[in-house]
Amino acid sequence: MATQKIDFKKTAPVLLTFIVMGFVDIVGVSTGYVQKDFNLSDTLAQFLPFMVFIWFFVFSIPVGVIQDKIGKKRMMNTGLLITFIGLIIPFINYSFVSVLIAFIGIGIGNTIIQVAANPLLQEVIFKEKLSSFLSLSQFIKAITSLLGPIIATYAALTYSDWRWVFIVYAGVTLLSILWLYVTNIEENIKSEKPASFRSCMKLLTNKFVLPMVIAIFLIVGADVGMNSNIQGFLMKLQGLSLEEASYGISIYFTALMISRFSGAILLQFLKPKVFLTITTTLALVGMILIIVSSSPTMAKAAIFIVGLGAGNLFPIIFSIAINKMPSRANEISGLLVMAIVGGALLPPIMGFVNTHVGVLGSLLILVLCFAYMFLIPFISSNNEE
Known part of the structure; x- marks a missing residue:
């Protein structure tokens, strides 16, 4: 960027x-x-999470390569349009097949959005503030995640149809498409040479990039695993009803929202690697408390603590990676977003373990995912340029 002043119109x-x-x-x-x-x-x-998140593995690298050619903004609006189409399907026709199709559309659209979003934000925010603004952007994302279960549960109890949440989301998506379309954003950060599938995959041999990809795989898998299993945890361990257990998801996303807002402030003063260690510790403490919880109140408090710890892991890892190699941002973004496939693969594994071993086995998977994050500060330090 030519100036240090942030243009909020962009x-x-x-x-x-x-x-x-x-x-x-x-x-x-x-x-x-x-x-x-x-x-x-x-x-x-x-x-169901698998049908959403598998597309991160399939399309992330091709999207990163195409984005390098057509531009980040154009790629973003393509993803927004596909998401809009996916969101209106369950309201038009509600069957298990139509839900799967809708989630495929939402997954493909979200893949494109995730690949484009962080590099596009990089175009309008200068480097020194990127970690902070990535946490702020994840805070904004968490607002949606928080409201989703509330809107769905309210619609289910008030109108006997939880699907109204899709119409609300579709309206906001349409607004985003139109606003971004009329906004002029100059894309100044260019690749050293045109990105290709081969150049993206070659980055996986980098001793710094590969551990970052693994970290994103595990943290997104853990996040989706928490999101899609909180109801089950509370129902099976604490005996709550589905409707009451659904509010546990809102508790988790409230914690994520608070965590990311706090992170946007604290990352103005703390180094990302130090903050990563602190938040990972907090997430693990919360997981242990879920396992030993003796009441619904204690379990909900533990879920809140996990959210406080997990909230900033994704943006911190993402910012560490693309700040180290900004000229390869499109390729690295493609690889990191590809790793979001962890959100597709870990929940079915947790479901299988839950069925055959029990709920504590699936909780142990989440503990191991969070524990890996302790390695990132050492890996980053050992690969300083």
């Missing part, structure tokens, strides 16, 4: 796309309602 529509990005988290509360509506098993129900 920043605001980019930040709005992070609200749309958060719409993908509707899969969490949707899993419980769809499982109930169509009498699905735990294992089959956890394939």
Whole structure:
């Protein structure tokens, strides 16, 4: 950027796309309602997140390569449009098949949005503030994640139809498409040479990039695993009803929202690697408390603590990666977003373990995912340029 002054006329529509990005988290509360509506098993129900997040693995690198050619803003609006189409499907026709199709559309659209969002934000925010603004953008995303279960549960109890949440989301997505379309954003950060599938995959041999990709895989898997299993945790461990357990998702996303807002402030003063260690410790403490909880109140408090710890892990890791190699931002963004496939793969594994071993086994998977984050500060320090 040519100036250190932030232009909020350009920043605001980019930040709005992070609200749309958060719409993908509707899969969490949707899993419980769809499982109930169509009498699905735990294992089959956890394939709903799979149908959303598998596309991060399939399309992230191709999107990163195409984005390098057509531009970040154009790529973003393509993702927003596909998301809009996916959101209106369940309201037009509600069946298990139509829900799967809708989640495929939401997943593909969200893949494109995630690949484009952070590099596009990089165009309107200078480097020194990127970590802070990435946490702020995740805070904005968390607002959506928080409201989703509340809107769905309110609609279910008031109008006997939780699907109204999709119409609300579709309206916001349409607004985002129009606002970004009319906003002029100069894309000045260019690749050293044109990105290709080969150049992206070659980055996986980098001793710094590969651990970052693994970290994103695990943290997104843990986040989606928490999101889509909170209802089950509270129902099975604490004996709550589906509707009451659904509010546990809002507790988790409230904590994420508080965490990311706080992170946007604290990262103005703390180094990302130090903050990463602190928040990882907090997430692990929360997980242990879930396991030993003796009451619904204690379990909900533990879920809140996990959210406080987990909230900033994704933006911190993302900012560390693209700040180290800004000229390869499109390729690294593609790889990191590809790793979001962890959100597709870990929930079915948790569902399988839950069915055959028990709920404590699935909780242990989340503990291991968070524990890996302790390695990142050492890996980053050992690969300083």
